[in-house]
Amino acid sequence: MLSWTPRIEKDSGPKYLAIARALRADVQSGRLRSGERLPAQRLLAKALGVDLTTITRAFNEARRMGLIEANTGRGSYVRGGASAQDEADRSGSPIIDLSMNMPPQPPEAKLRERIQDGIAGILNAPQGLMHLHYQESIGAGPDRAAGARWLAPRLDAVPVDRMVVAGGAQTALYAVVRVLAPEGAALCVPDLTYPGLRAIAEQLRVRLIPVAMDEEGLDPAALEELCARERPKAVYCVPTIHNPTTATMSTGRREAIAGVARRHGIKIIEDDAYGALPRQAPAPIAALAPDVTWHIATLSKCATPALRTAYVVTPGLSDTLRLAAEIRAMTLMVPPLMAALASRWILDGTLDDVTAAVRAESAARQAIAGRALTGLAFKSHPEGHHLWLTLPDRWHRADLNVYARQSGLALVPSEAFAVGPAPDAIRVSLGAAQSRAMLERGLGLLATVLSHGPGALSSIV
Secondary structure, eight states: OOSOOOOOOTTOSSHHHHHHHHHHHHHHHTSSOTTOBOOOHHHHHHHHTOOHHHHHHHHHHHHHTTSEEEETTTEEEEOOSSOHHHHHHHHTOOOEEOSOOOOOOOGGGOHHHHHHHHHHHHHHSTTGGGGGSOOOTTOOHHHHHHHHHHHHHHHSOOOGGGEEEESSHHHHHHHHHHHHOOTTOEEEEESBOOHHHHHHHHHHTOEEEEEOEETTEEOHHHHHHHHHHHOOSEEEEOOSSOTTTOOOOOHHHHHHHHHHHHHHTOEEEEEOTTTTSSSSOOOOHHHHOTTTEEEEEESTTTTOTTSOOEEEEOSSHHHHHHHHHHHHHHTSSOOHHHHHHHHHHHHHSHHHHHHHHHHHHHHHHHHHHHHHTTTSEEEEOTTSSEEEEEOOTTOOHHHHHHHHHHTTEEOEEGGGTBSSSOOSEEEEEOSSSSSHHHHHHHHHHHHHHHHSOGGGGGGTO
């Protein structure tokens, strides 16, 4: 057995860069420790099913990042001392992350203090230690009621018996797909879709049928045609600030999608991860067609991914019970302490304050992007925290991913999202950069790289 095997996400760009990124993540998490010897390159290549050149390039990239060092005749070891990020900071060339699609964490959100104070308040309250016990797989009653209250401005009154609390949107989505789509079944998805769903479909052996998109997202006419031909069990969509294209469906478009679903007897999986971000947005599909819609809302994109809490609104009580059974088998329950903190924030207004701070910071970062990327073709939402950029003709997405990394940028190419042919485009995430200044520097670097052809790279790095 190898001492270390990288955990590589599918469609994460060139394999050697994915291996180097996995190595960096394991160093930062402590899975790989200072001085630990890495497997021989030939053995690692065999284990991963890649050629030796790929592993050699990955190790060279890891050395460039300051992660490992090689000793002739003794192999490669994890570097001791400062982290790779510290080394990069001292050299003045940090890797600026434009790949992780997370909300910015501005000082105004006061997340450190609010998390500390909130958890202390929960545990110090009468019966506070009950939040350290096992709870129902469906979610504790007070947490389900708090979720219904949070969603009420968007969904009106949500009966608690249609509410399930899950440990994050990915868990919720996995469980919903398990309920709706047996092995071998078809699921319609946008032709550019969330990579997490693609991973779920592969795991569950569900066929993804790509649906054409336009400026508003899913094309109802294309969906109608595919439903008649493929007989899918459900259609998946992100109706507000679609990941990755940022498209937002109008009310008319949402009604049209619901109409197709009803005519063909299929369900809608509404991934409303970004629905709380815009101050004004059309009503969710679940408000227009509650009888056919499974609605998933999460705190990860409007507050922080540290709160692994999501709320699922099912079409009815029997669906709630089916979903609870899947969650029980998968994860048993939502982490009670995190769910209690989410409920506390909902009820005392903290979540609204945090979301407002995230929204304001996202708007400020979108303004920075608008200035930095002037002249380039991209789509964005003024209150979202990512954008979708079409590459200039001289660039191919695979080339850009390599050259951007050499310039100190982490990006996500379109292959990560494409169900079918991938366009020459990238998703640019604005929230992970630690400051506006770092984001501005990263976007400036990206604009400079794109303004030159690949052959001119040596003059700008």
